[in-house]
Each structure stands twice: as C-alpha cells, then as structure tokens.
Amino acid sequence: xxxxxxxxxxxxxxxxxxxxxxxxxxxxxxxxxxxxxxxxxxxxxxxxxxxxxxxxxxxxxxxxxxxxxxxxxxxxxxxxxxxxxxxxxxxxxxxxxxxxxxxxxxxxxxxxxxxxxxxxxxxxxxxxxxxxxxxxxxxxxxxxxxxxxxxxxxxxxxxxxxxxxxxxxxxxxxxxxxxxxxxxxxxxxxxxxxxxxxxxxxxxxxxxxxxxxxxxxxxxxxxxxxxxxxxxxxxxxxxxxxxxxxxxxxxxxxxxxxxxxxxxxxxxxxxxxxxxxxxxxxxxxxxxxxxxxxxxxxxxxxxxxxxxxxxxxxxxxxxxxxxxxxxxxxxxxxxxxxxxxxxxxxxxxxxxxxxxxxxxxxxxxxxxxxxxxxxxxxxxxxxxxxxxxxxxxxxxxxxxxxxxxxxxxxxxxxxxxxxxxxxxxxxxxxxxxxxxxxxxxxxxxxxxxxxxxxxxxxxxxxxxxxxxxxx
Amino acid sequence: xxxxxxxxxxxxxxxxxxxxxxxxxxxxxxxxxxxxxxxxxxxxxxxxxxxxxxxxxxxxxxxxxxxxxxxxxxxxxxxxxxxxxxxxxxxxxxxxxxxxxxxxxxxxxxxxxxxxxxxxxxxxxxxxxxxxxxxxxxxxxxxxxxxxxxxxxxxxxxxxxxxxxxxxxxxxxxxxxxxxxxxxxxxxxxxxxxxxxxxxxxxxxxxxxxxxxxxxxxxxxxxxxxxxxxxxxxxxxxxxxxxxxxxxxxxxxxxxxxxxxxxxxxxxxxxxxxxxxxxxxxxxxxxxxxxx
Numbered sequence: 001x002x003x004x005x006x007x008x009x010x011x012x013x014x015x016x017x018x019x020x021x022x023x024x025x026x027x028x029x030x031x032x033x034x035x036x037x038x039x040x041x042x043x044x045x046x047x048x049x050x051x052x053x054x055x056x057x058x059x060x061x062x063x064x065x066x067x068x069x070x071x072x073x074x075x076x077x078x079x080x081x082x083x084x085x086x087x088x089x090x091x092x093x094x095x096x097x098x099x100x101x102x103x104x105x106x107x108x109x110x111x112x113x114x115x116x117x118x119x120x121x122x123x124x125x126x127x128x129x130x131x132x133x134x135x136x137x138x139x140x141x142x143x144x145x146x147x148x149x150x151x152x153x154x155x156x157x158x159x160x161x162x163x164x165x166x167x168x169x170x171x172x173x174x175x176x177x178x179x180x181x182x183x184x185x186x187x188x189x190x191x192x193x194x195x196x197x198x199x200x201x202x203x204x205x206x207x208x209x210x211x212x213x214x215x216x217x218x219x220x221x222x223x224x225x226x227x228x229x230x231x232x233x234x235x236x237x238x239x240x241x242x243x244x245x246x247x248x249x250x251x252x253x254x255x256x257x258x259x260x261x262x263x264x265x266x267x268x269x270x271x272x273x274x275x276x277x278x279x280x281x282x283x284x285x286x287x288x289x290x291x292x293x294x295x296x297x298x299x300x301x302x303x304x305x306x307x308x309x310x311x312x313x314x315x316x317x318x319x320x321x322x323x324x325x326x327x328x329x330x331x332x333x334x335x336x337x338x339x340x341x342x343x344x345x346x347x348x349x350x351x352x353x354x355x356x357x358x359x360x361x362x363x364x365x366x367x368x369x370x371x372x373x374x375x376x377x378x379x380x381x382x383x384x385x386x387x388x389x390x391x392x393x394x395x396x397x398x399x400x401x402x403x404x405x406x407x408x409x410x411x412x413x414x415x416x417x418x419x420x421x422x423x424x425x426x427x428x429x430x431x432x433x434x435x436x437x438x439x440x441x442x443x444x445x446x447x448x449x450x451x452x453x454x455x456x457x458x459x460x461x462x463x464x465x466x467x468x469x470x471x
Numbered sequence: 472x473x474x475x476x477x478x479x480x481x482x483x484x485x486x487x488x489x490x491x492x493x494x495x496x497x498x499x500x501x502x503x504x505x506x507x508x509x510x511x512x513x514x515x516x517x518x519x520x521x522x523x524x525x526x527x528x529x530x531x532x533x534x535x536x537x538x539x540x541x542x543x544x545x546x547x548x549x550x551x552x553x554x555x556x557x558x559x560x561x562x563x564x565x566x567x568x569x570x571x572x573x574x575x576x577x578x579x580x581x582x583x584x585x586x587x588x589x590x591x592x593x594x595x596x597x598x599x600x601x602x603x604x605x606x607x608x609x610x611x612x613x614x615x616x617x618x619x620x621x622x623x624x625x626x627x628x629x630x631x632x633x634x635x636x637x638x639x640x641x642x643x644x645x646x647x648x649x650x651x652x653x654x655x656x657x658x659x660x661x662x663x664x665x666x667x668x669x670x671x672x673x674x675x676x677x678x679x680x681x682x683x684x685x686x687x688x689x690x691x692x693x694x695x696x697x698x699x700x701x702x703x704x705x706x707x708x709x710x711x712x713x714x715x716x717x718x719x720x721x722x723x724x725x726x727x728x729x730x731x732x733x734x735x736x737x738x739x740x741x742x743x744x745x746x747x748x749x750x751x752x753x754x755x756x757x758x759x760x761x762x763x
Contacts, residue, residue: 013479016475020475186475188474191474191475191478192474192478195478195479195482199482258475444478444481444482444485445485447482447485448481448482448485448486448489449489451482451486452486452489452490452493452623455486455620455623456623456624456625459590459593459594459620459621459623459624460590460591460594460624461590462590
C-alpha cells in the first residue's frame with residue numbers, strides 16, 4: 001500500500017483510532033504499530049516480511065551479544081554477523097543479477113559465451129532503507145554509542161515503523177529507538193503539523209511530481225524533443241524527483257507525528273543551494289549523513305591526508321550512486337557529483353558555514369541547479385547509452401524550436417501551480433518553515449486547498465509510482 | 472483527542488464544501504451548453520465514432536472511450552435541459568459492440584483503472600452527475616463512488632468541436648489481435664451494467680419528443696472475423712429489439728461492404744468511410760424530417 005491510495009486512507013484512520021484507544025499503554029501501542037507496519041508492508045508482498053523479520057531478529061540478538069561481550073575481537077565477529085546478514089541480503093536481492101550480467105559481459109568481450117542459470121530476483125520494496133537502519137543500530141551498539149535494546153517488540157517496531165519503512169527517512173537508532181521505549185504524547189501542535197505535512201506531501205507528489213512526470217517522460221522517451229525542449233524535460237525530471245521523494249518524506253514525517261513520533265527532516269530546499277556541498281547537506285539528508293557517519297569517517301574521513309580524503313569522497317559518491325540501483329548509470333551519476341564536488345573540497349569551500357541566502361546568490365544557485373540537472377540525466381535515463389543520446393539531443397535543435405510539443409493539455413495550469421509552489425518553497429526557505437505556517441496559514445483551509453488541488457490534478461492524470469520505491 | 476478528530480474532519484468538511492461549490496459551477500456550465508444544443512434539430516452523442524459522422528449542423532457531445540453510463544447521464548441531462556421551445560427532432564447515438572465487452576464492463580464496475588484513459592472517461596460524467604444518478608442502485612457502488620470522486624476533475628463539457636476527417640487508411644492486409652475474452656466469451660450476456668445503461672437510453676428515447684437513431688458504424692473485417700459470433704448476434708438482436716419502438720431507429724452498418732481505404736483502424740473511419748456513412752444516414756434523417 002502506498003500513501004496516495006484509497007487503501008492507505010482506510011488503514012491510517014483505523015490504526016490512529018486503535019492507537020488512541022491504547023493511550024497510556026505504550027507497550028501495547030508498540031504491538032499495534034508493529035502489527036500495522038507488517039500489514040502495511042505485507043500489502044505488497046507478504047513473503048518479504050520474512051526478510052524484515054530476519055533482519056530484526058539478527059540485529060536484536062547481535063545487539064544483546066555485543067553488550068555481553070567485552071573482547072574486541074569477539075565484538076568484531078558479532079558486528080561482522082550483522083554486516084554479513086544485512087549487506088548479504090541487500091547484495092543478493094539488489095546486486096546479484098547485475099554482477100552476473102557484468103561477469104557474462106566480461107567473458108563475452110573475449111569471445112566466451114556463457115549461459116548462466118540465473119534466478120529472477122525480485123527487489124523487495126524498501127530493502128535499501130531498512131537494512132541501513134538496522135545496520136546503524138548494530139554499528140552504534142558496537143561503538144558503545146547506544147545501549148542495546150532489550151525489548152524485542154520495541155526494536156521490531158523501530159525496524160518496521162510503517163511511515164518510513166519503504167522509502168525513509170533512514171532513522172538512526174539513537175534517535176528513533178528511545179521514542180519506541182516510552183510513552184508518547186501527541187500534542188495539538190503535533191497533530192496540526194502532522195496533517196499539514198501530510199497534505200503538503202500529497203500536494204508535492206500528486207500535483208508537482210506527477211504533473212512534471214508527464215513532461216519528463218515525454219522528453220526521455222523517443223519523442224524527438226531536442227534543444228530547449230529537452231532542457232525543459234530535464235528540469236521537469238528535477239521537479240518530479242524532488243516533489244516525489246520530498247513529498248513522500250513529508251507524508252512519512254507527518255504520519256509519524258500523528259503517533260507522537262518525530263522523524264528527521266530529509267529535504268531542506270535543496271534546489272536553492274549555492275554549491276554542491278550545500279546541495280548534499282539539503283538533499284536526502286538521512287542517507288548522506290548515514291554515509292558520512294558509517295562510511296566516510298570509518299574510511300578515515302579527512303584525517304589521513306588530502307589524497308586519502310579525496311579517495312574517501314569518491315568512494316562515498318560512487319557507493320551512493322550504487323545504493324540507488326545496480327546500474328552503471330547510477331554509478332556515473334555518483335561520479336559526476338564526485339567530480340563536480342572535488343574543486344569545492346580542494347578549496348575547502350564545502351566546509352564554510354552556511355550564510356543567509358541573498359539575491360546576489362542567484363547566479364551560483366542557478367549554476368548549481370544546472371549541474372544537478374546535468375547529473376539527473378544519467379539518473380533518469382534508461383542506461384548510459386540513453387543518457388548520452390539525451391545529452392546529444394540537448395545540444396542540438398536550438399535553432400528550430402517546435403514549442404508546440406510542450407504545449408500538452410494542462411500545460412498552462414501546471415505552470416501557474418508550479419510558479420505558486422516555487423514561490424511557497426522560496427518563502428519557506430528564505431524566512432523559515434515556521435514563519436510561513438504561522439502567518440495566518442494555520443487553519444484547515446490550507447490543507448483543504450492542497451487536497452482539492454491534489455484531487456484535481458491527481459484524478460486527471462495517470463498515477464505514478466513513488467520513484468524511490470525502486471531503490 | 473479533540474484535535475485528532477477535529478483537524479481531519481475540518482479538512483474533510485472544507486474539501487466537501489469545495490466539491491459542492493465547484494460541482495454547482497461545472498454543472499451550470501454543462502447545462503447551459505445542453506440548453507443551447509436544444510436550438511439544433513440534430514444532436515449527436517457517443518464516443519470517438521461520433522467524430523467520424525459528417526453532420527456539420529449537429530451539436531456533438533462525445534469523446535474517445537465514452538461509456539454507455541456516461542452517455543446515458545449526458546442524454547438524461549440533455550433531456551432535462553430542454554424546454555417547450557426545443558427544436559431537437561433527432562438524436563443520433565453512435566454504438567458498437569465494444570461498449571459491451573469485458574474491458575468496458577470492468578470499467579463500469581468501478582474497479583481502479585489508474586491509466587489516464589479510464590480516469591478521463593469517469594471525469595467526463597462529472598458535470599452532469601446528479602443525486603438521482605448517485606442513488607441508482609443498478610450501478611455498482613464502487614462506480615458511483617468513483618464517479619463522485621472524479622467530478623473533482625472539474626470537466627465542464629464533452630462538447631466536441633465537430634467533424635474533421637483524416638485520410639490515413641490502414642494497409643490492405645491490415646489485421647489486429649483481438650483480446651481472447653472478446654473472441655471466446657459470451658460477453659454480451661455478461662455485460663450487465665452496459666446493457667442496463669442502454670435500456671435507460673432506450674427508455675429515455677421512448678418518453679421524449681425526439682427520434683433516437685442508433686448508428687452502428689461499419690467495422691473492419693478483421694474485427695468481424697474474430698468477435699464471438701453468439702455475443703455479436705445477441706448484441707445485434709438487442710439493438711433491433713430496441714428499434715421496434717416507433718421513436719427509435721437502428722441504422723446497422725456493421726457489415727456494410729467497405730474498401731480497406733475506408734478504415735483508419737478496425738473501427739475508425741477515413742474521409743471516404745465517413746462519406747459512406749453519410750450516404751446512408753442522410754436519407755434516414757430526411758425521412759425523419761431533418762435536413763442534414
């Protein structure tokens with residue numbers, strides 16, 4: 001079940017009502033949330049619940065063993081068990097087919113034909129997210145930054161908490177687990193914020209992302225678009241992926257707030273960034289900080305000299321690309337970002353404290369957006385060859401532009417709504433989210449307006465799956 | 472607790488209020504168009520086939536994929552919009568077997584069809600949706616719910632701009648693969664909702680002051696050679712049975728011998744095909760006292 005479906009809107013009020021009935025009994029609330037989360041996930045494919053359950057059991061037991069074991073070598077073994085199980089599971093389901101393909105291609109290039117017996121592996125939804133979440137628990141317990149959880153239900157609920165189970169934000173055990181181990185209070189302000197975030201997220205997903213998808217899909221299909229029309233298509237994809245993923249995150253955070261649980265913010269207006277360093281502090285924050293804390297720093301970070309630090313940066317970007325999918329296009333996407341990030345790193349400007357955005361930052365902001373869009377071409381294309389073909393189309397056809405191609409039904413309405421959306425995003429970015437929502441925007445009429453717009457756009461166009469479900 | 476219930480209820484109430492206001496607006500616009508159509512002697516209803524009918528002076532309410540429930544709702548609203556001064560003498564409705572096949576019936580069951588096509592058809596009924604339609608127990612509750620919801624598409628009209636023919640005929644050896652259900656199953660027998668809608672349209676014609684012409688388009692031989700013969704025979708028999716009433720005529724051109732150049736696909740016509748249809752339709756219209 002996903003957030004923009006009728007099933008979810010029957011499911012959520014039901015769980016909320018039961019949750020409220022169990023107020024004052026946080027352990028029973030955990031049981032309810034666990035059952036609800038497994039139901040939510042099983043709606044897709046109940047078979048894969050075994051993976052979540054397996055990951056939960058392994059990491060729960062590893063955590064207990066890590067607490068009991070004083071010797072470092074034995075602790076490393078237990079951590080190795082967790083890493084092997086989680087990364088092995090991720091590797092099998094996400095990368096096995098890719099690795100076999102690469103193996104066969106490599107032999108084919110020297111004239112040896114192979115016909116391997118490969119099983120068709122289905123990618124379980126959300127596996128990249130919950131494995132990272134459970135890994136963070138084991139690593140933090142190993143590092144003695146966290147006491148192991150001794151409540152199996154609370155731990156299982158932490159792993160499977162349905163709002164963020166399939167597409168994040170990737171929560172740290174240090175932040176989310178304590179919220180599962182005590183009574184939660186759901187204040188009026190939390191409910192108001194929760195509903196506002198849910199409606200805002202739905203608006204971003206249905207109105208912005210799904211509408212932009214129409215143009216992005218047309219551009220990346222064999223549409224014959226070129227020149228400025230292709231640029232329009234790439235910008236449309238940039239809007240689509242932002243609306244889609246940040247919309248999902250907003251709905252997840254808002255839903256969690258209704259249960260008295262705070263999830264971390266995943267997006268902080270990334271397209272207003274003035275350089276790539278700032279962009280990565282604002283885009284998919286939960287994943288990037290995960291890579292920083294559990295990959296970049298353990299590799300040595302910037303403590304072992306500039307050369308090693310550059311290598312570590314490259315590793316993080318390439319792994320980040322690979323995390324999105326087993327395809328060279330994602331690796332190239334990561335490599336493009338790494339290459340564009342290196343000058344910032346060498347000059348140290350990626351570490352400068354963020355200044356207040358000023359109008360004089362417009363050129364840098366636009367340049368950063370252009371670089372990000374360039375990299376999105378690799379991300380969105382079907383494969384590397386297609387990405388190069390799209391880039392070729394962008395550089396051609398600037399003289400004889402047939403704008404008619406872009407004038408699909410509803411284009412003007414979309415442009416009007418998009419302008420309003422960018423303006424609202426800018427106001428929140430410039431003056432703060434709280435500033436905007438406190439200036440007379442607190443009534444339910446704002447949410448109602450967002451829902452009406454979402455209904456209007458959503459019912460008129462074909463639904464699109466959340467992009468990050470594929471990762 | 473108050474907030475937990477009041478906030479979503481407040482949002483829901485405002486959304487419902489917005490639905491009501493916007494529906495009144497789109498409904499008024501649609502009724503006005505239907506009222507204006509009463510100034511014409513011929514009015515055309517149907518799906519994309521209606522675009523292939525050369526009737527320059529007619530008001531046209533049609534759209535691709537239009538189902539019979541939506542068409543009945545529009546015709547019902549059209550009937551209500553007319554007054555004593557209505558000039559309408561003939562209403563032409565394009566029909567063909569595909570309106571009764573399993574795909575059409577599945578759409579009318581109200582099951583989710585998330586492609587733009589299924590949504591478009593549901594949204595077209597929005598402006599003429601009335602409380603009486605919502606209370607119609609013969610319609611599946613899921614369909615009624617989705618018709619209500621899709622009124623949020625805020626479409627104001629299905630008024631079609633008119634006839635414009637295209638000359639892109641199929642190749643001589645044209646063929647297409649029909650779905651196995653349409654070939655193997657007795658789909659007409661199973662088409663409960665579509666047949667119910669057809670019965671409503673026939674009943675509407677019987678009590679109205681105008682003549683209804685059920686216009687069956689010519690069909691390409693690749694369609695006729697594959698379609699389930701029993702279902703097709705039942706379909707044609709029902710159409711002929713409807714035409715027993717004096718205010719209903721059935722112009723059956725399904726098996727009209729046509730060159731392949733008359734077809735754009737297995738059921739849409741080129742300019743040449745439109746011309747052939749007009750040759751048959753015009754005498755009938757003249758017979759009914761209308762000059763096409």
